[in-house]
Amino acid sequence: MALKAVGFDIDGTLYPDFRVRWRSLPFLLTHFRTILAFSRTRHLMRENHSDMAFDGDIGDLEVKYLAGERGCSLEEARDLRDRILYKGWEVYFRGMKIYPDVRESLEKLKDAGLKLAVLSDFPVGRKLEYFGLDGIFDVILGFPDSGRLKPRPEPFVAMAKGLETDPKEILYIGNRLDYDVRGAENIGMRGALIGPPGRKAPSDVTKFSDYRHMAGSILSEVVK
Ligand SMILES: [Mg+2]
Numbered sequence: 001m002a003l004k005a006v007g008f009d010i011d012g013t014l015y016p017d018f019r020v021r022w023r024s025l026p027f028l029l030t031h032f033r034t035i036l037a038f039s040r041t042r043h044l045m046r047e048n049h050s051d052m053a054f055d056g057d058i059g060d061l062e063v064k065y066l067a068g069e070r071g072c073s074l075e076e077a078r079d080l081r082d083r084i085l086y087k088g089w090e091v092y093f094r095g096m097k098i099y100p101d102v103r104e105s106l107e108k109l110k111d112a113g114l115k116l117a118v119l120s121d122f123p124v125g126r127k128l129e130y131f132g133l134d135g136i137f138d139v140i141l142g143f144p145d146s147g148r149l150k151p152r153p154e155p156f157v158a159m160a161k162g163l164e165t166d167p168k169e170i171l172y173i174g175n176r177l178d179y180d181v182r183g184a185e186n187i188g189m190r191g192a193l194i195g196p197p198g199r200k201a202p203s204d205v206t207k208f209s210d211y212r213h214m215a216g217s218i219l220s221e222v223v224k
Contacts, residue, residue, distance in 0.1 A: 006114055009180050010118055011120065016099065045149055090130075100210065112222050119159045121143045138163060167188045
């Protein structure tokens with residue numbers, strides 16, 4: 001089937017992970033216990049499929065798990081999540097260098113008539129603005145609006161719906177095989193990895209070494 005749209009993960013995909021960890025080191029140290037509890041929260045949410053299949057507000061479930069892991073009330077957990085984990089982290093993305101050639105490559109895809117999306121397991125907030133990527137994407141979807149965490153089908157289904165495109169005509173690109181590539185493939189999308197050449201990919205998975213490579217490869221397929 002012809003390719004009509006391309007979706008991207010944000011963290012570790014538009015920029016190298018280590019860069020934000022390095023920049024936010026003082027923040028990570030100050031909020032160490034909360035960040036650790038949040039990391040366990042996310043792990044539990046992914047592990048506990050029956051909870052992930054529940055039909056309440058997924059953001060509330062995140063708060064519930066975080067309260068349990070952090071040993072605090074639901075109100076405190078919600079405040080920690082919103083103020084520190086969601087909002088507090090965001091400032092460290094301001095002025096951060098993303099991977100080379102991202103904007104130019106995305107513009108080339110757009111010029112070729114492809115729709116573009118971002119889909120993230122975190123709120124998108126002002127990240128795209130800080131990355132100089134505002135105005136590029138047709139669909140911007142982050143947690144909790146995405147409904148569930150990747151690799152569950154709901155976020156990918158929601159992205160396809162926003163793009164008004166059949167999942168089979170969408171390629172989703174990320175930095176994680178398990179969440180991004182396999183998640184996309186599970187609903188019939190194509191998935192691909194992007195990242196430094198040293199990072200290996202299984203033989204059945206497309207891997208782009210950088211954004212120029214990605215755009216060139218996609219354009220050779222869609223521009224005939
Ligand atoms: Mg990622």
